[in-house]
Amino acid sequence: MLSRKKDWRQQVAYQIYPRSFADSNGDGIGDLPGITAKLDHLDALGVGIVWLSPVYDSPNDDNGYDIRDYRSIMQEFGSMADFDAMLAGMQQRGIRLMMDLVVNHTSDEHAWFKQARSAKTNPYHDYYIWHDPVDGREPTNWEAAFSGSAWTFNEATGEYYLHMFSKKQPDLNWENPKVRQEVYELMHFWLKKGVGGFRMDVINMISKPWLEAGTFSKSEARLPNAPKVQDGFLQPAFEMVTHGPRFMAFMREMKQEVLDHYDCISVGEAPCATLEQAQEITNPETGALDMVFQFEHMDVDSQAGKGKWALKALHLPDLKASLSRWQTGLHGKGWNSLYWCNHDQPRAVSRFGDAGLHRVRSAKMLATCLHMMQGTPFIYQGEELGMTNVKWFNIKAYQDIETRNMYAQAVLQQGRPHQDVMASIHAKGRDNARTPMQWSASQHAGFTQGTPWLALNDNFSQVNAAQARADADSVFHHYRQLIALRKNWPVLVDGDFELLLPKHTALFAFTRRLHDVQLLVLCNFSAQFQGLPLKQLPDFSAATPLIGNLPSSEWAMAPDTLAAWEARVYVLA
Numbered sequence: 001m002l003s004r005k006k007d008w009r010q011q012v013a014y015q016i017y018p019r020s021f022a023d024s025n026g027d028g029i030g031d032l033p034g035i036t037a038k039l040d041h042l043d044a045l046g047v048g049i050v051w052l053s054p055v056y057d058s059p060n061d062d063n064g065y066d067i068r069d070y071r072s073i074m075q076e077f078g079s080m081a082d083f084d085a086m087l088a089g090m091q092q093r094g095i096r097l098m099m100d101l102v103v104n105h106t107s108d109e110h111a112w113f114k115q116a117r118s119a120k121t122n123p124y125h126d127y128y129i130w131h132d133p134v135d136g137r138e139p140t141n142w143e144a145a146f147s148g149s150a151w152t153f154n155e156a157t158g159e160y161y162l163h164m165f166s167k168k169q170p171d172l173n174w175e176n177p178k179v180r181q182e183v184y185e186l187m188h189f190w191l192k193k194g195v196g197g198f199r200m201d202v203i204n205m206i207s208k209p210w211l212e213a214g215t216f217s218k219s220e221a222r223l224p225n226a227p228k229v230q231d232g233f234l235q236p237a238f239e240m241v242t243h244g245p246r247f248m249a250f251m252r253e254m255k256q257e258v259l260d261h262y263d264c265i266s267v268g269e270a271p272c273a274t275l276e277q278a279q280e281i282t283n284p285e286t287g288a289l290d291m292v293f294q295f296e297h298m299d300v301d302s303q304a305g306k307g308k309w310a311l312k313a314l315h316l317p318d319l320k321a322s323l324s325r326w327q328t329g330l331h332g333k334g335w336n337s338l339y340w341c342n343h344d345q346p347r348a349v350s351r352f353g354d355a356g357l358h359r360v361r362s363a364k365m366l367a368t369c370l371h372m373m374q375g376t377p378f379i380y381q382g383e384e385l386g387m388t389n390v391k392w393f394n395i396k397a398y399q400d401i402e403t404r405n406m407y408a409q410a411v412l413q414q415g416r417p418h419q420d421v422m423a424s425i426h427a428k429g430r431d432n433a434r435t436p437m438q439w440s441a442s443q444h445a446g447f448t449q450g451t452p453w454l455a456l457n458d459n460f461s462q463v464n465a466a467q468a469r470a471d472a473d474s475v476f477h478h479y480r481q482l483i484a485l486r487k488n489w490p491v492l493v494d495g496d497f498e499l500l501l502p503k504h505t506a507l508f509a510f511t512r513r514l515h516d517v518q519l520l521v522l523c524n525f526s527a528q529f530q531g532l533p534l535k536q537l538p539d540f541s542a543a544t545p546l547i548g549n550l551p552s553s554e555w556a557m558a559p560d561t562l563a564a565w566e567a568r569v570y571v572l573a
């Protein structure tokens with residue numbers, strides 16, 4: 001069957017992290033009826049796609065990214081009837097629902113893994129990835145993303161199993177055709193219900209190079225250690241498993257078996273993905289997915305090779321070089337996703353803007369910069385309000401497994417100073433993005449009647465949806481305008497991209513051009529006035545304003561200067 005995709009490229013997506021979005025029954029945990037009750041917020045914004053983080057049954061070692069049953073709803077979130085009502089509510093508003101497909105791994109409490117670990121002869125054993133001990137210990141020095149070894153010993157079989165994340169998230173063995181069929185069937189299950197696509201969790205990690213060689217679970221083939229970047233036994237090892245030799249074959253098979261049969265869209269989360277790999281994955285003829293989430297621009301404020309917690313001040317030319325390489329590299333060859341943040345990243349305005357005095361203006365500047373690029377913008381819940389990071393000083397306030405494990409390792413095992421480790425958590429911790437959505441200035445920000453599962457950001461009396469919807473100058477209304485522009489300006493969807501002033505340390509300037517329509521985008525990533533180097537920019541003396549974060553009536557008063565965090569978009573004559 002042919003793929004019958006409705007045109008989605010002029011639409012903007014919105015990510016919901018259900019645990020923190022809206023609680024309908026006072027248990028302090030966001031849920032599906034809570035989402036259904038808030039759909040008008042999304043409708044008012046104008047988004048056409050929702051990416052919903054996992055809502056499946058899960059023991060919540062990693063807030064739903066550890067799935068126990070792919071066909072049922074997490075009890076805390078509601079029932080299948082609640083899901084159907086939420087989906088119907090989205091469909092009525094013309095919003096496409098994209099589910100989160102987490103199939104690099106399952107929960108260790110999934111029925112498959114319980115079977116698999118019971119005996120080597122169990123028919124489910126080969127659903128997962130096993131290795132005998134090497135010299136009496138873990139087969140390699142690989143470190144899991146949530147600290148500790150990527151291998152955990154299983155008494156019953158005398159083997160280690162692989163988990164690139166927590167030990168409660170064993171990696172599936174995609175070389176096993178039965179595993180692939182199981183995944184395709186569960187995808188059909190959700191698509192038949194009417195969901196409109198998938199965001200695929202760490203999907204480029206499914207093909208493990210050594211399994212392809214047929215050395216299933218055996219110790220005779222010694223796996224390579226990860227290159228040493230720090231002292232000690234364990235080493236980060238994502239590179240060892242991303243974009244493996246059979247990855248594209250698996251993806252094309254999935255496309256043929258499943259995706260091609262529905263009106264659905266797909267975005268693959270792809271840590272470590274290179275531009276060339278993204279071209280291969282999203283090539284409209286020979287690729288398999290519509291777009292990927294790449295991470296290059298998320299690494300610009302950490303020290304190369306040392307991981308996300310090793311902080312480094314942002315040097316704007318690095319960010320520009322990265323984003324513009326992806327803009328030009330995928331133009332006409334694939335499709336970009338655009339994002340500043342999600343449930344794994346800190347809040348954009350705290351990271352790249354100014355969360356204090358210029359919060360509103362810098363949040364609008366960041367939105368303008370991103371939404372004027374080519375690709376599908378993803379807004380993370382609360383970004384449209386300019387929500388900010390939190391700063392708690394007691395590690396016990398944090399719930400995130402990655403943050404807690406990192407703290408335990410760094411402070412308790414390695415003896416690093418509490419202060420330094422907290423500084424990294426304040427800048428990069430995932431709970432920054434996971435504090436409850438701020439709906440109003442009333443108790444618990446209108447998120448819940450009970451006690452929220454994670455503390456609120458205490459700025460909710462100023463920063464909340466009720467305020468933002470009522471204030472025509474809010475971040476919310478700016479996002480609404482940007483979303484509307486994308487629907488009416490084909491140059492935003494199809495135009496090419498050219499970076500200007502690549503070395504400038506405060507200005508992010510670029511053009512978009514489609515036939516005879518050209519836009520000039522000027523963004524000030526600093527709290528200082530910036531004089532515009534007019535000779536290095538196209539002549540915009542006769543241009544008309546399209547959108548900005550200061551009244552366009554004032555632009556002419558300072559034609560060659562941008563104010564703090566100002567953004568302007570001109571339509572060139």
Ligand code: GLC
Nearest residue numbers: 062065102165201202343344
């Ligand atoms: C992805 C998710 C993240 C999760 C991890 C393991 O990176 O976005 O939240 O912890 O995969 O599933």
Ligand code: CA
Nearest residue numbers: 023025029031
């Ligand atoms: Ca609830």
